[in-house]
Amino acid sequence: ARERRCMSAWVGLASSRCAGAAGVMASDGRDTTHSDIAAAIGEVRLSVDLPRLHRHLSEHVPDLPLVRGGAEDLCCKQFGTGTSNPTYLLWSASQPDSRCVLRRKPPGQLLVGAHQIDREFRVQKALEGTGVPVPKMHHFCTDDDVLGAPFYVMDCIAGRTFPPVGRAEAALKPGERMGVWTSLCDAAAALHSVDFRAAGLGDYGKVGNYTARQLKTWNRNFRESIQVVDKVLPRPELMQDVDELYNYLDKNMIQEEPTCIVHGDLGVHNVIVHPTEGRVVGILDWELSTLGHPMLDLNYSLARLPGGYRESRDLEGLPHQWAMVERYHQRRGIPMISREKWEFFSLVNTFRWCGIAHGVYARILQGNAASDSGDDEKKEWTEEIMNIGQMVREAVRKTRGTSKL
Helix, strand or coil: CHHHHHHHHHHHHHHCCCECCCECCCCCCCCCCHHHHHHHEECCCCCCCHHHHHHHHHHHCCCCHHHCCCHHHEEEEEECCCCCCCEEEEEECCCCCCCEEEEECCCCCCCCCCCCHHHHHHHHHHHCCCCCCCCCEEEEECCHHHHCCCEEEEECECCECCCCCCCHHHHCCHHHHHHHHHHHHHHHHHHHHCCCCCCCCCCCCCCCCHHHHHHHHHHHHHHHHHHHHCCCCCCHHHHHHHHHHHHHHHHCCCCCCCCEEECCCCCHHHEEECCCCCCEEEECCCCCCEEECHHHHHHHHCCCCCCCCCCCCCCCCCCCHHHHHHHHHHHHCCCCCCHHHHHHHHHHHHHHHHHHHHHHHHHHHHCCCCCCCCHHHHHHHHHHHHHHHHHHHHHHHHHCCCCCC
């Protein structure tokens, strides 16, 4: 009976436009069809005890439309993209406009400090009403007896989302790329302008030395992940380059450390874009957020633009990276960063991306990725891992014979 009710409601969702941590609207802006949604949201791969979930939510958030129907009306599908934390679309077959998104920790052995969904929930809750586009948070659960891991429930925002591994820029229509990137830049400026102490996030991270701590964190995580990756793609030359880049950055570490809330993985791949307009209406995936240096966060978010260390080539309509840097500083009313310091942050983020990507690839190889990691996704990440070797080598070349930036 539940399956019949959910399937009937599922067909009704086929023309909806809702994005949680992955989109259910076609990336080219077409109205969704059932097949479009099926491509983004599929069968549940990591099971959810729906009756138990319904009892828990009914007790803690009884006014949520999702639980106003009976437990037998609660329906669930799992988003097919994303490699971090398993994410689900929930709705009630008997309640219109009841869609929510549930996000939980993944199973398996996890990197220390990764998958901190409690921090995701806390920062998004704190940012409500600040002008930073975030979904409304409804509930966080720490009781593993409910679903086997901590989870939280949030609003489902109408809009479009795009694929990772550098494909997001290509998925945008040429005519809307400028608008989306401008909107993303403005969202970064809004985030970095929030008074983190007034928002209740004074203890959300350490103040100062963020860049140095990031360098050490991703050096450690890279060395854990490379043990898995090397069994498939042994590259001794990469280790030599990583060591050289790390030593340079550590020796020439910047001393000035303005502090703000940073997202940690901001980019087109982690935002929701308006269903028909080229503007950002939501920022997702806050697991790497903390208190840190605004320039390191901004540099990472603009890396795919022309002039960036991971620039997308042969794509029309993208703004130049430095134009967005100038816009950001104008929006915040702060002095411009020098190109030399900006280049230093590019080198740090090259190292950081090397650590992040190898962590994702290691999870895919171990079968712990939250997404439905098929052959296509594995192939894409394999190509990205190989590209990173060239990226790190180029970064090392830039450091040789270079004085402190």
